[in-house]
Amino acid sequence: MKIETQVIHAGQRPDPLTGAVMTPVYQTSTYAQKHPGVAEWEYSRTHNPTRSALQDCLAALEGGTHGVCFASGLAAVDTVVRTLNPGDHVVCGDDVYGGTYRLFNTVFAKVGIKFSFVDLSDPDIEIPEGTTMVWAETPTNPLLKTSDIAALANKSHAVGAILVVDNTFATPIFQRPLELGADVVLHSTTKYIGGHSDVVGGALITSNDVLAEQFTTLQNSVGAVPGPWDCFLTLRGLKTLSVRMARHDENAKALVAWMQERDDVATVIYPGFGGMVSFVLKGDLDAAIRFVKATKVFTLAESLGGVESLIELPAIMTHASVPPDVRAKIGIDDGLIRLSVGIEHMDDQRADLEKAFAAAAG
Ligand SMILES: Cc1ncc(COP(=O)(O)O)c(C=O)c1O
Structure with a gap:
C-alpha cells in the first residue's frame, strides 16, 4: 500500500461491534473478563484499542513492525534512554530539541549515562568505540541540519551502537529512517503527525523485537501513556x-x-x-x-x-x-x-x- 493510503487505513478497520468506520474512543480504564485472568484486554495503561490502532498505523507508516505510543514526545525520549545502564555512552547531535538536551543533561547525566554532543551533520564525523547509542535529529531543530542516516547507521553498527532517529520534522512522508538502517524512529506526534495543535503525544517505532519488548514493558511499568481521546485525535489528524x-x-x-x-x-x-x-x-x-x-x-x-x-x-x-x-x-x-x-x-x-x-x- 502507498503511504497516502496507509495514513488513512493502516492499523484500522471498521469497529467489529457496530461497523463504525472511525476507530471508536475506547474511554475505559478496564475490561470485563470472561474467566479470571483470561481476557484480550485487561487494563488501559497496558492496552487500549484506540491506542493500538494509532500504534499500528505509525508502525506501518515508518515501515516498522512495532509502534509504542506515549503521553508526549519527551516521554518517548525518556523511554529510549531508560533502556541504557549507568556508564553507557550516547553520542547525540549538538542542536537537538532543547527539551531533549535538558532531559539528557539534567535527569540522565545524574544517573551516570554519558552524553557527547557533536555535529552529526558532518559527513566525516566518527562514532567512537564504546558508544552505546547514537541520537540523531534530522533535520535538526532549529538549525535544520540534515544527517546521512544510512552512513550514520553503518558507523553506529560498526561500534555496536544502535541508531535512534528523531523523525519529527521530516515525518515518514519525506524520510523513513528504518529503511535506511536506523534501529528506532521517534516522533513528537504533537507536531506534524497530529497536525492540528490540539494534542500532545509521542511514539517509538522499531522492527527490533528486543527493543520493542523493552519499550512496551517501560510503557506499562512507567505509565506515561496517552489517553484514548488523545490517540483518537492523533489518528484523526494523521489521516490527512x-x-x-x-x-x-x-x-x-x-x-x-x-x-x-x-x-x-x-x-x-x-x-x-x-x-x-x-x-x-x-x-x-x-x-x-x-x-x-x-x-x-x-x-x-x-x-x-x-x-x-x-x-x-x-x-x-x-x-x-x-x-x-x-x-x-x-x-x-x-x-x-x-x-x-x-x-x-x-x-x-x-x-x-x-x-x-x-x-x-x-
Ligand atoms: C524534534 C523534537 N523532538 C521531541 C520533542 C518533544 O516532544 P513533546 O513536546 O511532544 O514532548 C520536540 C518538541 O518540540 C521536538 O521538536
Missing part, C-alpha cells in the same frame, strides 16, 4: 498527513525563494523539503522581537507542525533551556527566527511577513 505535508512543503518553498531575494534577511535555512524554515534577520535582537510580534497569520508560539503558521525566537523560547554559551557555539543566534509554515494561502502568509519586515525596520 500526506496532503498536509504537500501543502506545507509547497508554501515553505515559495516563502524561502521570496526571502532569499530580500536585502533585510541575512541567512535563510531550509533543508530542501517540509514546512520548517529558519532565518536570521539583519539587525539586532530588538528588531527580531519587533518582527515576531508584528505577525498575525503566523502566531507567536512554541511548537510546530500544525495547519496554522507559527513563528518563534528559539533563543528566548524553545531553546531557552540550552545555555547561552552552548547556543552560541552551535550557531543559534539571538536573532534567529523559526517559522512553522502552515497550510494557509501562501499570499496571506507572504503579506503577513511583509508587514513584519516593515515593523522590524522600525
Whole structure:
C-alpha cells in the first residue's frame, strides 16, 4: 500500500461491534473478563484499542513492525534512554530539541549515562568505540541540519551502537529512517503527525523485537501513556498527513525563494523539503522581537507542525533551556527566527511577513 493510503487505513478497520468506520474512543480504564485472568484486554495503561490502532498505523507508516505510543514526545525520549545502564555512552547531535538536551543533561547525566554532543551533520564525523547509542535529529531543530542516516547507521553498527532517529520534522512522508538502517524512529506526534495543535503525544517505532519488548514493558511499568481521546485525535489528524505535508512543503518553498531575494534577511535555512524554515534577520535582537510580534497569520508560539503558521525566537523560547554559551557555539543566534509554515494561502502568509519586515525596520 502507498503511504497516502496507509495514513488513512493502516492499523484500522471498521469497529467489529457496530461497523463504525472511525476507530471508536475506547474511554475505559478496564475490561470485563470472561474467566479470571483470561481476557484480550485487561487494563488501559497496558492496552487500549484506540491506542493500538494509532500504534499500528505509525508502525506501518515508518515501515516498522512495532509502534509504542506515549503521553508526549519527551516521554518517548525518556523511554529510549531508560533502556541504557549507568556508564553507557550516547553520542547525540549538538542542536537537538532543547527539551531533549535538558532531559539528557539534567535527569540522565545524574544517573551516570554519558552524553557527547557533536555535529552529526558532518559527513566525516566518527562514532567512537564504546558508544552505546547514537541520537540523531534530522533535520535538526532549529538549525535544520540534515544527517546521512544510512552512513550514520553503518558507523553506529560498526561500534555496536544502535541508531535512534528523531523523525519529527521530516515525518515518514519525506524520510523513513528504518529503511535506511536506523534501529528506532521517534516522533513528537504533537507536531506534524497530529497536525492540528490540539494534542500532545509521542511514539517509538522499531522492527527490533528486543527493543520493542523493552519499550512496551517501560510503557506499562512507567505509565506515561496517552489517553484514548488523545490517540483518537492523533489518528484523526494523521489521516490527512500526506496532503498536509504537500501543502506545507509547497508554501515553505515559495516563502524561502521570496526571502532569499530580500536585502533585510541575512541567512535563510531550509533543508530542501517540509514546512520548517529558519532565518536570521539583519539587525539586532530588538528588531527580531519587533518582527515576531508584528505577525498575525503566523502566531507567536512554541511548537510546530500544525495547519496554522507559527513563528518563534528559539533563543528566548524553545531553546531557552540550552545555555547561552552552548547556543552560541552551535550557531543559534539571538536573532534567529523559526517559522512553522502552515497550510494557509501562501499570499496571506507572504503579506503577513511583509508587514513584519516593515515593523522590524522600525
Ligand atoms: C524534534 C523534537 N523532538 C521531541 C520533542 C518533544 O516532544 P513533546 O513536546 O511532544 O514532548 C520536540 C518538541 O518540540 C521536538 O521538536
